[in-house]
Amino acid sequence: MSSTRIYILLSTAVVLTVFGFLLFGNEKELDFSTQIKPILNKHCISCHGGVKKNGGFSVLFREEALAITESGHPAIIPGDPNNSELIKRLTESDPELRMPYDKEPLSEEEIDLLKTWIKQGANWGKHWAYEPVEEPKEVQEIFQAGISGNSGSQNPNPIDFYVEEKLEEFGLAFSPVENSNKLLRRVSLDITGLPPSDSLISLYENGKISYDEAVDYLLAQPTYGEKWASWWLDLARYADTKGYERDVSRTLWPFRDYVIKSFNKDKPFDQFTIEQLAGDLLPNPTEEQLTATAFHRNTMNNDEGGTQDEEFRVSAVLDRLNTTYEVWQSTTMACVQCHSHPYDPIRQEEFYESAAFFNNTRDEDTHDEEPRLRFYSVKEKTDIGKILNWVEEYKGEEAAKKRKDFLTFFEPKYEAHIATDFDKAELVDTKWLGIWSGGSAYLKNIDTQGSDQLLMNYRTGMDGSKITIQKDGPEGEILSQFTINKTKGEVIGAFPFKEIQGQNDLYISVFNPNAKPQQTTSIIVWFAFVPTLPGEDQNGYDSIQNSWQNILEFKGTKLPILIENPEYMKRETRVFERGNWLMLGEKVSPGVPKELNSWKSEWPKNRLGFAYWMVDQENPLTSRTLVNRVWDQLFGRGLVSTLEDMGTQSDPASHPELLDYLAWETMTSYDWSIKKLIKQIVTSKTYKQSSVVSPELFAKDPQNKWYARGPRVRLSAEQIRDQALASAELLSHKMYGPSVKPPQPEGIWQTVYNGESWKEAEGEDRYRRGVYTFIKRTSPYPSFITFDAGSREVCISRRIVTNTPLQALVTLNDPVYLEAASHLGKLMIDQNPNPSKAIAYGYEKLMLVPISEQKLKVLTSLYQESFKEFKNDSTAMNEFVLLKDMQITPELASMTVVANALMNLDEFLTKP
Numbered sequence: 037m038s039s040t041r042i043y044i045l046l047s048t049a050v051v052l053t054v055f056g057f058l059l060f061g062n063e064k065e066l067d068f069s070t071q072i073k074p075i076l077n078k079h080c081i082s083c084h085g086g087v088k089k090n091g092g093f094s095v096l097f098r099e100e101a102l103a104i105t106e107s108g109h110p111a112i113i114p115g116d117p118n119n120s121e122l123i124k125r126l127t128e129s130d131p132e133l134r135m136p137y138d139k140e141p142l143s144e145e146e147i148d149l150l151k152t153w154i155k156q157g158a159n160w161g162k163h164w165a166y167e168p169v170e171e172p173k174e175v176q177e178i179f180q181a182g183i184s185g186n187s188g189s190q191n192p193n194p195i196d197f198y199v200e201e202k203l204e205e206f207g208l209a210f211s212p213v214e215n216s217n218k219l220l221r222r223v224s225l226d227i228t229g230l231p232p233s234d235s236l237i238s239l240y241e242n243g244k245i246s247y248d249e250a251v252d253y254l255l256a257q258p259t260y261g262e263k264w265a266s267w268w269l270d271l272a273r274y275a276d277t278k279g280y281e282r283d284v285s286r287t288l289w290p291f292r293d294y295v296i297k298s299f300n301k302d303k304p305f306d307q308f309t310i311e312q313l314a315g316d317l318l319p320n321p322t323e324e325q326l327t328a329t330a331f332h333r334n335t336m337n338n339d340e341g342g343t344q345d346e347e348f349r350v351s352a353v354l355d356r357l358n359t360t361y362e363v364w365q366s367t368t369m370a371c372v373q374c375h376s377h378p379y380d381p382i383r384q385e386e387f388y389e390s391a392a393f394f395n396n397t398r399d400e401d402t403h404d405e406e407p408r409l410r411f412y413s414v415k416e417k418t419d420i421g422k423i424l425n426w427v428e429e430y431k432g433e434e435a436a437k438k439r440k441d442f443l444t445f446f447e448p449k450y451e452a453h454i455a456t457d458f459d460k461a462e463l464v465d466t467k468w469l470g471i472w473s474g475g476s477a478y479l480k481n482i483d484t485q486g487s488d489q490l491l492m493n494y495r496t497g498m499d500g501s502k503i504t505i506q507k508d509g510p511e512g513e514i515l516s517q518f519t520i521n522k523t524k525g526e527v528i529g530a531f532p533f534k535e536i537q538g539q540n541d542l543y544i545s546v547f548n549p550n551a552k553p554q555q556t557t558s559i560i561v562w563f564a565f566v567p568t569l570p571g572e573d574q575n576g577y578d579s580i581q582n583s584w585q586n587i588l589e590f591k592g593t594k595l596p597i598l599i600e601n602p603e604y605m606k607r608e609t610r611v612f613e614r615g616n617w618l619m620l621g622e623k624v625s626p627g628v629p630k631e632l633n634s635w636k637s638e639w640p641k642n643r644l645g646f647a648y649w650m651v652d653q654e655n656p657l658t659s660r661t662l663v664n665r666v667w668d669q670l671f672g673r674g675l676v677s678t679l680e681d682m683g684t685q686s687d688p689a690s691h692p693e694l695l696d697y698l699a700w701e702t703m704t705s706y707d708w709s710i711k712k713l714i715k716q717i718v719t720s721k722t723y724k725q726s727s728v729v730s731p732e733l734f735a736k737d738p739q740n741k742w743y744a745r746g747p748r749v750r751l752s753a754e755q756i757r758d759q760a761l762a763s764a765e766l767l768s769h770k771m772y773g774p775s776v777k778p779p780q781p782e783g784i785w786q787t788v789y790n791g792e793s794w795k796e797a798e799g800e801d802r803y804r805r806g807v808y809t810f811i812k813r814t815s816p817y818p819s820f821i822t823f824d825a826g827s828r829e830v831c832i833s834r835r836i837v838t839n840t841p842l843q844a845l846v847t848l849n850d851p852v853y854l855e856a857a858s859h860l861g862k863l864m865i866d867q868n869p870n871p872s873k874a875i876a877y878g879y880e881k882l883m884l885v886p887i888s889e890q891k892l893k894v895l896t897s898l899y900q901e902s903f904k905e906f907k908n909d910s911t912a913m914n915e916f917v918l919l920k921d922m923q924i925t926p927e928l929a930s931m932t933v934v935a936n937a938l939m940n941l942d943e944f945l946t947k948p
Contacts, residue, residue, distance in 0.1 A: 066153050068161030073684050075146050077379050079136050087375050097381055098160035117154040126150070163380070164692065165366070165682040166631055166656050171704075172697045195720040198694035199743050208736060208744040211725040217241070217884035218948040220250060222746070223718050225947055226670050227254040229263030229755045229805075230762050237884065248719055255711050258771060261300035262807050264710070266754050267669055268295050269807070270835070271363045272312075272331050275828040276775045278405075279336030279813040282790045286337070286405060290595045291330035292807070293772045298328075304708035305662055306651035309364065310644070316599050317644035326409050326445070326597050332356045332394070333596035336813070336829060339403040341465040345453055348401040350617045356394045357387070359831040364650050365632075365657040366664070366682035366833075374615030380683040381631045385611060389627030392609035393646040398447050398599045403467045404561065407445045408594035416590070419583040423569075426580045430570035442566055443587055447599050449491075449564035455479055455544075462556075469544075470556035473501075476510065476545040479563065483539045483604040487565035490516055490533040491588070495526045496558035501548040507536065509543050520558060528588045533565065539604070600642065632656060651708075657682060659699035666710065667698075668834065670717055672749030672947075673739065680833035690741050723747070727948060750837055750946050753823035754806030757852060760939050761803050763882050764859035768800040775810040776801040778817075779851040785815050819846045847940050855918040857939060861932035862919065869927075871899050875934055882944055895934050902930035 066072060076095045082088070085096045092106035105111050111121040126147050128134040134141060142150075153159075172194075196210075203209055214222065220240055224232040232240070236253065239245045245253070254260065274292055277283045298308055310318070313332070315325035335352040354373060361369040371378060372387035398407050412420065420443055428436035441447065452469035455461070460475025471477060484490075490505070499521040506512040518531040546557050569584060571577055601607065611621035626641045633654040639645035650658055660682065668674035675695045678686040689695050698713065706712040717723055727748035729740075737744055751759065761767040776797040785794040794810075796802070809817050816827045822842050826832040847853045864878040875895045879887035887895075906913040906926040913929040938944060 065159075066149065066156060068153070068159060069163050069684075070688070071149055072153050073161075073163065075142070075150065077684055079139075079142055079146075081379060083136070085376075085378050087378050096376065096379075098158075101160075102158065112154060112158050114158040115155060117151040120154050123147070123151055123154065162631070163684045164689075165660060165676075165686070168633070168654055168656050169659055169696055169699045169703070171700055172693065193716070193720040193722075194697055195694060195717065195722055198691050198697065199720075199722045202691055202742050203744055206736065206742055208733070208742055210721060211728070211733075211745045213721075213724050214726045214746055214948070215885060219247070219724055221884045222948045223247075223251060223723075224254055225751065225755060225759070226718065227251070227263065227714065228257050228259035229266070229752075229758055230259055230767070231759055231882075231884075247724075251715055251718055255715065258300055259805075260711075261296040261298070262771070262805050263755075264299045264669075265292065265296045266752065266807050267665075268299075270826060270828070270832040271359075273334045273359065273828045273831050275334065275811040275813045277812045277814070278339065279829055280338040281340045283787070283812060283814040284339070284790045285792060285812075287593060287595060287774075288330055288334060289774050290327050290409075290411065290593065291334070292775075294324060294327045294330075296771070296807070297324075299710070302709055302711045305702070305710055306708045308708075309651050309658075310647040313360065313647040313650065314598075314643035316597065317640075317642060323409070323411070327595060329598035330409075330595055332359070332397075332598055333399065333405070334828075337401055337405055339467065341467070343466060345401045345466070347617065349399070352399070352401060353391060353394045353397075355830070357391045360394075360650075361390070362680055362831050362833060364661060366661040366676070366678075366680060366686075367657065368681050368683065373612065377683075379685045382629045385622070385624060386627065386629045388609055388611045388624045390629070390646075392624055392626040393643050395607050395609045396601045396642070398601055398605075399596070400451050400453070402451050402453065405596040406449070406451070406562070407447045407597060407599045409445050409597045410443070410590050411593040411595070412587075412590070413592070416587060420587060423580055423584055423587070426571060426576075427569065430574070431567075435567070435570075439566070442564070445597060445599055446564070448602050448605060449562045450479060450482060451562050452560045460554075464556060464559055469560040470558070471544065471546040471560075472554055473546060473548040473551035473557055476543060479542040479544065481539045482542050482563075484533065484536055484565040485604075486535045486537055487567050488533060488535050489566060489568045490531045491528055491564040491566050492531065493526060493528050493561040493564075494520065494558050495523050495561075496520055498522055498548065498550060498555075498557065500550055501546055501557040504545050504547075505533075506543045506545075508541050510545065512543060515542070526561060530568075530585075530588075598643075653703050659703045660695055662710075663695060663698040663702055663713065665833070666713055667717065670714070670723065671740075671743070671747040672837075673741070674834075677741075748946060748948070750823075750839075752835065753820040753825040754809075756823055756847070756945055757806050757819060759944070760847075760853055760856040763939070764856040764935075765863065766803045766856060766859055767805065768803045770800055770804055773808075776804050776808050777810045778802050778804070779855070780818055781850070784818050785812065787815075819850050819852065822846045844940060847945070848936060851918065853939060854916070854936065857936035858918045858928075858932045860935040860939070861917075861928060862922075864935060865928060865931050871927075871931070872896050874931060875899065878931075878935060878938055882938055883941075883948075895937065898937060899930045899934050902933040903927065906930055 080095050083090045084093050089100075091111075092104075093111045094100040101112055102110055102114065105121075107121070109121060113120045117123045125133060125135040126142055136142075200210070213219070217237070217240075220232050220237065224230065224236070232250075232254075236250065240247075240250055269292060272291075272295070274288060276285060276288065278286050308328075311325045311328035313329075315321055315328040318325055335355045337352070338348045354370075358370045361367040367380070367382075369377075369382070369387060369390075372382055372384055374384070376383045399405070420440075423443070424436045424440050427439050453463055453467060455463065455469045455477040457478040458475070459477070460473075461469070461471040461477040464470040469477060500519060501521075502517070502519045504514060505516040506514050513534070515534040515536065516531055518529075520529060548557050551557055569577070569581055571580075608623055609625075610623050613619035613621045626646070628635055628646070628649055633649065633652055633656065635645075635649060636652070639648045649655065664674040664676050664682075665679060668679055675691050676682055676686055676689045698716070701716070702708060702713050722743050723746065725743075725746040727746035729745050729748075733744055740747070758767060777794050779796055779802060780794065787793065797804075806820065809820070811817065811828055813827050813829055816825065821827070822840075823846070824835045824838055826835065860878060863881075864874040867877045868874045872892060876887050876892060879891070879895075903926050906916075906929040913926060914924050917924045917929050917932050919928075
């Protein structure tokens with residue numbers, strides 16, 4: 037073969053190779069998460085997913101999508117789009133065969149994408165939010181090269197780099213920096229929920245402190261915790277009543293105080309999470325860590341007569357599961373109760389595996405909401421210490437530990453509503469055990485742990501009821517026999533009990549010769565098996581015994597908390613067929629969705645391990661969720677706008693690299709510090725921009741999705757009220773304690789036979805911050821609801837901001853705002869008796885910027901018209917101004933009208 041011919045053949049081979057590479061090898065790999073999954077979710081998954089699998093075909097999981105269908109063939113053949121039934125059905129001309137059936141066909145572009153995807157091997161992929169958060173590679177480059185939009189800055193903020201990239205992509209640019217005082221007001225409202233103090237304004241205006249120093253000052257204020265607690269309490273569905281029909285009051289305010297204190301201490305978010313999900317399971321949990329578990333006792337509780345306690349206990353467990361995944365994972369789990377997730381790769385079995393973590397808590401939807409943490413006084417704690425030292429000395433450390441737990445939260449115990457097999461007995465109001473004379477009932481599968489003593493919580497209105505408890509039945513061995521007499525309310529009685537081991541059925545019978553037919557001899561609430569105090573023959577025993585009895589009768593503050601069942605009371609968890617709690621399917625063990633981060637062997641298989649899994653650095657959703665929610669609080673919009681959902685149906689992240697950068701920094705550099713995260717955001721150029729929007733900018737970005745201007749959103753319901761009181765110098769600085777009932781219009785609280793009423797707070801409690809306002813679920817504080825706060829029956833990830841005439845009616849007529857206006861009007865007159873100068877002072881006091889001539893003219897005219905009216909109508913004048921022990925003049929009343937108008941200006945109700 038000649039060299040010329042060899043050269044030609046080689047040249048031809050090279051050309052063909054290059055051509056082939058250009059034709060096939062240069063084809064860009066499609067991204068399943070962003071290009072293919074949205075098509076499948078939009079057109080296919082409603083019939084071929086978690087709910088339905090028509091034709092035996094599903095596109096939710098890869099193994100299902102590639103599996104043999106009912107036709108006997110797979111619908112997708114990787115590498116072969118032309119022979120894949122999926123493509124054939126999408127391009128079929130017969131409307132009876134074409135998919136999606138009876139709907140608009142896919143576009144040519146969508147079909148071509150699916151063909152290319154199959155040709156490339158039908159590679160699956162994780163949704164972007166399920167990929168681990170990784171260290172951003174370009175951060176160091178940012179700091180080294182500086183940021184063009186922030187040129188000249190010695191401390192370039194990476195946030196601005198990511199935002200500027202997007203702005204340039206859409207032909208936008210940063211707006212100028214906001215007016216200095218308006219920016220101070222903005223950041224003060226965002227961090228503390230209140231306008232800046234006069235002293236802070238003075239220091240800032242005179243250059244004594246910088247903006248960054250002002251941010252540090254605000255983050256250090258106790259008001260920071262109060263502001264950010266409102267956000268978290270929405271997520272925690274915190275309220276002061278149980279919900280449902282009677283909606284009676286409950287004591288949960290210590291949890292609210294825990295949240296405020298945690299924010300003010302800048303408790304790391306991972307620790308904050310672990311304490312709320314599983315504080316009781318930490319080694320030797322503190323009172324604070326136990327208090328934290330009330331997060332999941334905020335679930336509603338139904339004590340209406342005739343309800344099934346187990347049904348509502350199960351409802352609470354499922355609510356805890358759904359809330360946990362929404363709050364920490366931005367994942368909608370509720371639908372997975374009945375079937376696998378319609379859009380996200382989460383199977384129904386995995387839902388119940390997660391539910392198993394919450395199914396083993398002691399609470400049982402009882403009227404008394406036990407278990408409850410007892411908040412003892414200093415003296416009581418001293419007495420408890422003496423009791424525990426005594427028990428440890430004469431019985432050992434383990435016995436002392438069990439005694440301590442019981443005194444802390446009165447567990448473990450058996451609620452009387454578990455009684456069965458009634459003979460002349462009943463569950464009174466479906467809550468408590470009531471037995472007539474000659475009647476009986478059973479407590480089944482009871483483990484007394486070998487105790488020699490029974491504690492019984494009961495009340496009775498008669499003397500001489502003889503109670504006998506026997507093993508297994510009426511012919512069984514007598515374990516305890518005692519007589520109870522009339523009580524004053526509920527008491528805890530201690531009665532000798534024969535020591536037995538293992539699980540046994542207890543037969544309880546009652547005889548009272550003085551009882552009438554069908555008369556309940558007593559109301560029994562619960563039984564507990566706690567051994568008698570040891571060392572009865574020792575000096576000092578009587579004093580210890582008296583202290584023990586006094587502690588049992590504790591009447592102070594009790595907070596519902598989570599406590600895990602001991603092993604002998606452990607529940608099993610089963611899948612609910614079709615989500616019905618009465619249709620039990622396969623038994624499952626605690627577990628987490630396989631699509632997310634894996635479980636580490638060193639974690640315990642309980643709520644504590646679940647909490648560790650949740651805040652593990654490999655969890656892809658927790659840090660992203662936190663960053664997204666904090667960003668939303670500051671900008672009025674999340675980087676992912678669907679705060680409650682980061683699944684495959686969520687809105688895509690506007691700035692995914694920025695979200696991941698902040699998520700990584702939060703976990704690593706910030707050590708989960710929310711304060712550091714907030715400071716990073718509010719010191720960025722992005723945050724400090726002017727919120728003024730031109731028609732051109734609004735047309736390009738009406739939702740401020742790309743952040744070419746500063747955040748300008750209406751304040752929250754609590755902030756609007758707090759700001760009005762603060763501006764009028766009425767706001768109380770008192771913190772913590774039971775919720776208060778400030779003034780509200782009459783007739784709002786229509787309670788249903790629960791004997792409660794709205795008694796207006798007196799003194800400074802009338803002027804406390806909104807976070808302390810009593811929240812009744814069926815009748816929430818009206819001005820809060822009007823300004824879009826929730827009623828807190830369920831977790832609220834975001835408040836939908838509305839704009840209605842009712843809101844103006846609230847700020848113009850609600851007694852709180854009228855009283856604030858009266859005080860502000862007086863402050864304005866006291867500052868300067870000249871109406872125009874007083875109005876100018878009032879405006880600048882509220883907005884921190886001078887009033888314009890046009891606004892001053894209009895408000896002065898309002899003052900003059902009001903003055904004429906009040907001068908001629910003293911009755912209206914005295915009714916309008918809400919100031920006690922003070923002479924009301926036409927000048928004061930007129931200035932009150934102006935002050936009320938100032939407090940209704942959009943710029944007062946909106947973050948600048």
